[in-house]
Amino acid sequence: MSILPPGSTLGILGGGQLGRYMAMSAQSKGYRVAVLDPQEDAPAHMVANLKLVGPYDDPESLRQLADCCDAITFEFENVPASSLEPFAAKGLAIRPGPKALASCQDRILEKTLINHCGIETAPWKPIHQAQDLAKALAELGGEGILKTSRSGYDGKGQARVKTLDDAQAAFAKFGSVACVLEGLVPFALECSVLAARDTDGHCETYPVCENAHQDHILDVTICPAAVSESSARAMRSRTALLAQELDYVGHLAVEFFVLPGGEVLVNEIAPRPHNSGHLTIDTALHSQFEQHVRCVLGWPVLPYESIQTAAAMANLLGDLWDHGEPHWERLGEFPDVRLHLYGKAKARPGRKMGHLTAWAESPLAAERLVRDARAALGSAA
Numbered sequence: 319m320s321i322l323p324p325g326s327t328l329g330i331l332g333g334g335q336l337g338r339y340m341a342m343s344a345q346s347k348g349y350r351v352a353v354l355d356p357q358e359d360a361p362a363h364m365v366a367n368l369k370l371v372g373p374y375d376d377p378e379s380l381r382q383l384a385d386c387c388d389a390i391t392f393e394f395e396n397v398p399a400s401s402l403e404p405f406a407a408k409g410l411a412i413r414p415g416p417k418a419l420a421s422c423q424d425r426i427l428e429k430t431l432i433n434h435c436g437i438e439t440a441p442w443k444p445i446h447q448a449q450d451l452a453k454a455l456a457e458l459g460g461e462g463i464l465k466t467s468r469s470g471y472d473g474k475g476q477a478r479v480k481t482l483d484d485a486q487a488a489f490a491k492f493g494s495v496a497c498v499l500e501g502l503v504p505f506a507l508e509c510s511v512l513a514a515r516d517t518d519g520h521c522e523t524y525p526v527c528e529n530a531h532q533d534h535i536l537d538v539t540i541c542p543a544a545v546s547e548s549s550a551r552a553m554r555s556r557t558a559l560l561a562q563e564l565d566y567v568g569h570l571a572v573e574f575f576v577l578p579g580g581e582v583l584v585n586e587i588a589p590r591p592h593n594s595g596h597l598t599i600d601t602a603l604h605s606q607f608e609q610h611v612r613c614v615l616g617w618p619v620l621p622y623e624s625i626q627t628a629a630a631m632a633n634l635l636g637d638l639w640d641h642g643e644p645h646w647e648r649l650g651e652f653p654d655v656r657l658h659l660y661g662k663a664k665a666r667p668g669r670k671m672g673h674l675t676a677w678a679e680s681p682l683a684a685e686r687l688v689r690d691a692r693a694a695l696g697s698a699a
C-alpha cells in the first residue's frame with residue numbers, strides 16, 4: 319500500500335456539499351485540496367486551497383487541475399469520462415477509477431454489470447429506440463418506469479408509464495436518448511449500504527440505512543434499518559461484491575429495494591459518498607468522507623460502524639426558507655440533534671441546503687427526534 323504523503327494535493331471534480339466534506343476531511347490530515355466547479359460560490363470552493371471555476375469539460379480548467387494535484391476524485395457520477403483523460407495522461411491516481419465511473423453513469427451498463435454478478439435488480443429492458451417500447455412494456459406487465467440511461471438524478475429523467483402512449487411520449491420528451499424501462503417494484507422499504515474499499519481491496523460496510531423519499535428526493539435516513547438479519551447480510555455482502563467487481567477505491571453507496579418477504583434488489587450504485595451517509599459524520603467513528611479520502615489517498619480503510627445505538631438524518635431543503643430564515647434558536651431544545659449547513663447563499667425549493675442528525679436509543683426515537691427538530695425550525699417557540 320502506498321500512501322500519498324500529507325502535503326500532497328487532492329483534486330476534486332465537483333464543489334457541492336459532498337466535495338466540501340471531502341475537502342475538509344483531507345485538510346484535517348494536512349492535505350491540500352483543489353476543487354473544480356462551474357459555480358464561483360460552490361460550497362467546496364469556500365474551503366478549497368485552490369479554487370478553479372469552469373465547466374467539467376473545459377480543457378484549460380482540467381489541465382490546471384491536473385497540473386496541481388497528486389490524486390483526483392469526484393463528487394458526482396456524471397463527470398464526462400473524457401474529463402479524466404488529462405489526469406490519466408499524467409499518470410495520476412484516479413479514484414474511484416474510470417471503470418467504476420463509466421459503469422455507474424450509465425444505467426444500461428450498471429444493471430448489466432449487477433446482473434452479471436448474479437445480483438438481482440428490478441426487471442428491466444434497454445430502450446434504444448421508440449420501436450423497443452411496445453415489446454418491453456408488454457414483457458414488464460404493461461407498466462413501468464422509464465429512466466434515461468445517463469444523467470438522471472433525484473427523479474429527473476424518469477417517468478411512470480402506464481400505456482404505450484405514455485411511454486412513447488416520455489421517450490420523446492427525454493430526446494429519444496437511450497433509456498431503461500423498469501418494472502414497478504412493490505417494495506416495503508428502500509435501503510442503502512455505505513461501503514469503503516481501499517487500494518489493497520479491503521472493504522468495510524456500514525449498518526444498513528433505511529431511506530424515505532419525498533418527491534424523489536431523499537427526505538429522512540434512519541439507521542439501523544428495520545430489516546431482518548438475513549436481508550441486512552444480503553445487502554452488505556452484495557455491496558462488497560459489487561465494490562470488488564468495479565475494482566473500486568473510495569466510498570460508494572448501493573441503493574436497495576427490500577420486498578415484503580425480505581428479498582433484496584439493487585436499485586443503483588452511487589460511486590461516491592451518499593446523502594444517506596451524512597449521519598456518519600456525527601454517529602460513526604470514521605465518517606463516509608473520512609473513509610473516502612483515506613482510501614483515495616492510499617490509506618487503509620478503517621472499521622466502519624456506528625458509535626450510537628441508532629441515528630436519523632433529515633435533509634433541510636430550500637423550501638424551509640419559504641417564510642424567511644428558519645428558527646435556528648429552536649435547536650436549543652434538542653441537545654441530541656446536530657445542525658449542518660453547506661454555506662449555500664440562495665435557498666430554492668428542492669435545493670439541499672443542509673441536514674440535521676439525531677441520535678437516540680432506538681431508530682424510531684431517532685427518527686421522531688429529527689423530524690420534531692426539523693418541524694420546530696419552521697415555527698417560532
Ligand code: AMP
Pocket residue numbers: 440463465470471472473500501502503504508531534573585586
Ligand atoms: P432512482 O433515481 O432510480 O433511484 O429512483 C428514484 C426513486 O424512484 C426511488 O428511490 C424509488 O422510490 C422510485 N423508483 C425507482 N425505480 C423504481 C421501480 N422500478 N419500482 C418502484 N419504484 C421505483
